[in-house]
Amino acid sequence: MSAHAVAKVLDLKGLPCPMPVVKMSQEINSVKVGEIIEVHTTDPGSLADFPAWADTTGNEVLETKQREGSIQIFVKRLK
Amino acid sequence: MIDRLYYFIMVPMVYLAVAWCLIGIAAKIVRLLKAPQHPTTLQIFPETKTPLLAALVDTFTLPTVREHRPLLWFFLMTFHVAFVLLIVAHLDLIPQLSIVSGASHHMIGHGAVGVALTVSVLYLLFRRFRAPVRELSVPSDYILLLLLFCLFLTGDVISWANSWGQNGFVLSKQDFGAYLNGLVKFTFQDPSEVLSGGHYTVIAVHVLLANLFLMILPFSKIMHSFFALPLNALRRA
Amino acid sequence: MEENQKKELLELFADKLTRAARLYLDNCTRCGVCIEACHVYQSMPETRYTAVSRAQNIRRLYEKYFKLSGKIAPWWNEAVELDDAWMDRVWETAYTCTGCRRCMTFCPFGIDTGLIQSIAKLLLIGSDREPKVLTMLADVSISKGRNIEATKKSFAQAVRNLEAEVIEKWRSEGGEEAVPLDVQGADVLYVALAGKHSIVPAAAIMNAAGEKWSLSYFEAVNFGAFVGNPKKTKEIAQRIIDEAERLKVKEVAICECGTAYRVMKHMTGKHSFNVITFVELIARYLREGRIKLDKSKIDARITYHDPCQIARQGGIYEEPRYILKHLTDDFVDLQSNRRASYCCGGGGGLVIMGDKEFRMKSAKVKVDEVKATGATILATACENCHSQLSDLMEYYGLETKVQFVSGLVADALVQETASRKVPAATSEEPQLQLTAKAG
Numbered sequence: 045m046s047a048h049a050v051a052k053v054l055d056l057k058g059l060p061c062p063m064p065v066v067k068m069s070q071e072i073n074s075v076k077v078g079e080i081i082e083v084h085t086t087d088p089g090s091l092a093d094f095p096a097w098a099d100t101t102g103n104e105v106l107e108t109k110q111r112e113g114s115i116q117i118f119v120k121r122l123k
Numbered sequence: 124m125i126d127r128l129y130y131f132i133m134v135p136m137v138y139l140a141v142a143w144c145l146i147g148i149a150a151k152i153v154r155l156l157k158a159p160q161h162p163t164t165l166q167i168f169p170e171t172k173t174p175l176l177a178a179l180v181d182t183f184t185l186p187t188v189r190e191h192r193p194l195l196w197f198f199l200m201t202f203h204v205a206f207v208l209l210i211v212a213h214l215d216l217i218p219q220l221s222i223v224s225g226a227s228h229h230m231i232g233h234g235a236v237g238v239a240l241t242v243s244v245l246y247l248l249f250r251r252f253r254a255p256v257r258e259l260s261v262p263s264d265y266i267l268l269l270l271l272f273c274l275f276l277t278g279d280v281i282s283w284a285n286s287w288g289q290n291g292f293v294l295s296k297q298d299f300g301a302y303l304n305g306l307v308k309f310t311f312q313d314p315s316e317v318l319s320g321g322h323y324t325v326i327a328v329h330v331l332l333a334n335l336f337l338m339i340l341p342f343s344k345i346m347h348s349f350f351a352l353p354l355n356a357l358r359r360a
Numbered sequence: 361m362e363e364n365q366k367k368e369l370l371e372l373f374a375d376k377l378t379r380a381a382r383l384y385l386d387n388c389t390r391c392g393v394c395i396e397a398c399h400v401y402q403s404m405p406e407t408r409y410t411a412v413s414r415a416q417n418i419r420r421l422y423e424k425y426f427k428l429s430g431k432i433a434p435w436w437n438e439a440v441e442l443d444d445a446w447m448d449r450v451w452e453t454a455y456t457c458t459g460c461r462r463c464m465t466f467c468p469f470g471i472d473t474g475l476i477q478s479i480a481k482l483l484l485i486g487s488d489r490e491p492k493v494l495t496m497l498a499d500v501s502i503s504k505g506r507n508i509e510a511t512k513k514s515f516a517q518a519v520r521n522l523e524a525e526v527i528e529k530w531r532s533e534g535g536e537e538a539v540p541l542d543v544q545g546a547d548v549l550y551v552a553l554a555g556k557h558s559i560v561p562a563a564a565i566m567n568a569a570g571e572k573w574s575l576s577y578f579e580a581v582n583f584g585a586f587v588g589n590p591k592k593t594k595e596i597a598q599r600i601i602d603e604a605e606r607l608k609v610k611e612v613a614i615c616e617c618g619t620a621y622r623v624m625k626h627m628t629g630k631h632s633f634n635v636i637t638f639v640e641l642i643a644r645y646l647r648e649g650r651i652k653l654d655k656s657k658i659d660a661r662i663t664y665h666d667p668c669q670i671a672r673q674g675g676i677y678e679e680p681r682y683i684l685k686h687l688t689d690d691f692v693d694l695q696s697n698r699r700a701s702y703c704c705g706g707g708g709g710l711v712i713m714g715d716k717e718f719r720m721k722s723a724k725v726k727v728d729e730v731k732a733t734g735a736t737i738l739a740t741a742c743e744n745c746h747s748q749l750s751d752l753m754e755y756y757g758l759e760t761k762v763q764f765v766s767g768l769v770a771d772a773l774v775q776e777t778a779s780r781k782v783p784a785a786t787s788e789e790p791q792l793q794l795t796a797k798a799g
Binding site: 156159164168192195256261342347 | 390465
């Protein structure tokens, strides 16, 4: 199980392109700097999207976990 | 004084206007050719196997206007076909070019070409006063149409009122031919000597308006007469 | 607006003045034939929502700074100063238009509002006024391409995890990967989107047809094109081109994403490979008998929305209809179809930008046409259109379900085809294997 203290869980399963990243961009402002959002998605593209988004926006992907049919991504707000 | 003004309009100004117009058109075309080609296609599908032919049809028959604005299409076609005939009819006046038999005292069309133009230009002008076209129009749209209307109206006066005299023609095609012959041969002869009578003022006004039209042409949207084909070719290929 | 910024913006403007741009800006007669062309005007009849009005916002600047008449007599064509207030009008040109180019089929000269719109978009970028979400997506896209090696392994794992879903739709033969990656010499490189809905059905269809294909590591969509940044557009497209050249594929099939197809097909020059839409590939499989579809799977009237970027801009009109007629005997076209099709209202980045009210109201004309068909399935072949149309159906309370052509096809695949008969006994094995691998 995850050891991260998660402030918010986002279910982004089945959203059309590019909504997972767009939603993430909106939701990151709903947590405080230093807090963590846990994202649930089914998009293989998210595995590249979220690190790239974090890179571009100055946030951090702490961990990515894959299970069949679901991907968990832990994102920390850095600014 | 007025005679000198008439002379200026009828002779030197004609040369200046034609030269200005030709240089302006050439400058426009050169500027366009110097601009880089667009890097990607601007085509609209479906494709045709003969894009140039399709672009020619688009340019000369205005199928999109016919489909969406049939009444406008009718007047636009009338206007443009009549305009071409008008150019031919004016060239026909020059004795050296004489396209149809020189025997007739009438210009080509016997005045009908001018009427067709006047009516259609009035339609084009009036539709500009109605929303939503009014909201899209800029001053030049009205001014150009007004200028054309006045130009056509004076032309109508010349070609129609011409034959109202008791003795038949006041001024015939041959008289205009003599004036244009002087222009073509650069004789700098005073046109009032060959175009006698009360119509001379109307003719001077007509020529003044034509000069203005020629001078404005290269710097106005009327350049679409040269660019409608390349524009349509972009859509086709 | 500061003089320096104005100068920079005018330089950007000047860079866009190709021969075509000059022709479009110089020759409009404001005849007004284009007025009714726009879906926004049809839904909300305000003059500012006409192609000509949007173009005038840019043309009047052109008049001021690039034409003699604008310098001598600015009143003649109503030349305007480039200032902060006018940038609001520039915004209207860029983002109340979806770039569908329907107006181009009305204009007697074929003036391309899309090209004029691209000037507006560039001016907005230059003055830092563009929708930030679009720039963010383009930047994410570029960053993703640069760091692809770091994420390749986990992407491959995620793709492996999808294989069971692919096999549910089409049983692969033993030993074959249901979603192959990095296949040298593949006939088809399939470029999908991030979501599994653009991978799973396509994989099942290509496997059913016995295609030698490979899934691209990159997403098809090009956010550089949405935001109107030519440099970013090229950089995003280039890595797909590089991948296709590295694998020496014959064809690149773009998933159901209109912008991606247009950029790759028409905006990136000539390639060593052929660029096709995925619907073309499906139609080819059907024509060649490589896949068969079960008409009894769908008991509904289907209609089809032509995505502007693959239809008017790409010429893909008949293939999707050909496919849909293999799925139902009850196919009905929308009243305005093919070249005359109205935009869904979500193009040009609008679907991402957040102003849902405008998006919904401006596309009412589309909803009315869908309603008139009585169809319960609205098929389309573009992710952007799909999102917008789904929102529209919900907003206007229509029961019609929006579906991708590929999704409908994948669900109706007939398992036993002439080209690939899979013995029942072996068909279970790959599933078991893959489930084990995925777990």
